[in-house]
Ligand code: FES
């Protein structure tokens with residue numbers, strides 16, 4: 406699990422002014438809430454007074470009230486009131502928790518878990534179809550896995566599994582993947598391939614009468630551990646599955662997905678579309694939850710890659726570059742030496758600005774950097 410990344414913490418509709426929402430990401434807890442203006446905030450869940458869970462508290466006057474002794478935290482993580490002290494007593498400087506940048510997009514709350522200044526944060530992935538209501542119909546949902554999020558993203562980038570895992574998509578007797586180009590930039594990559602699908606069934610017979618080749622383009626974006634799959638069922642019938650994969654911890658993932666289609670746009674077809682998306686996740690779950698080892702091996706030579714794994718390997722290389730920057734959480738140290746003995750946090754931008762002064766809690770252990778911080782994520786040779 407990697408810091409200095411955007412992750413989706415919740416559906417926007419789940420974060421209200423009425424009560425905070427506690428979420429776990431990368432093995433740590435966070436409290437989300439909305440202030441009086443409706444802006445969403447994300448703060449570290451552990452109260453710096455006596456360690457109570459802020460996400461179990463209340464929203465009061467646009468601030469987050471700790472459930473234990475009522476300290477009141479604003480969206481920037483600063484304590485505004487300590488009820489046990491007379492009103493004129495100054496608030497201690499260290500009465501603050503880490504607060505993380507929040508952006509709402511595509512109906513989700515994205516949080517930046519890290520301390521990079523704004524100019525250095527990666528962009529969010531584009532999804533122009535989401536707002537194009539005239540031409541696209543979207544449905545959305547979520548899927549919960551007992552699996553590592555990188556394994557799940559890799560599954561989505563894996564061309565050669567479709568004929569075996571998704572029989573409605575690919576044909577096991579025509580499973581050869583022809584050469585493809587991986588198109589990539591610093592944060593994302595995609596590649597287009599052609600499948601010969603099996604004969605269509607149900608309402609899909611209306612649009613595809615025979616085994617016409619289907620174009621598919623999976624891709625990833627590091628922000629949100631996003632997977633985007635474009636499928637052109639005919640020259641004009643196009644669907645997109647756009648999903649974000651949030652690591653709850655190393656072996657638990659919540660996928661939030663949006664499916665957009667530019668055909669059968671009536672809500673009458675939503676049920677069928679939903680069933681098809683969920684069937685894909687179900688088919689993948691059977692395989693992905695049993696992959697050994699559960700996390701992608703540190704030494705990539707411990708798995709054998711072939712040419713058709715090229716897009717997956719582009720993702721592996723990007724992740725490797727982030728790990729080499731020193732941004733991977735040292736989960737083993739956390740598990741074996743720290744769990745239950747000490748509360749830790751992911752560093753926030755305000756912490757970096759103040760060089761860690763006036764923060765009570767220590768930050769999570771990270772796997773030491775191997776590359777200079779400015780090393781590019783992509784190399785021309787890939
Ligand atoms: S533990 Fe939060 S106010 Fe005391």
Ligand SMILES: [Fe+2]
Pocket residue numbers: 560561566567570571685689
């Ligand atoms: Fe799959």
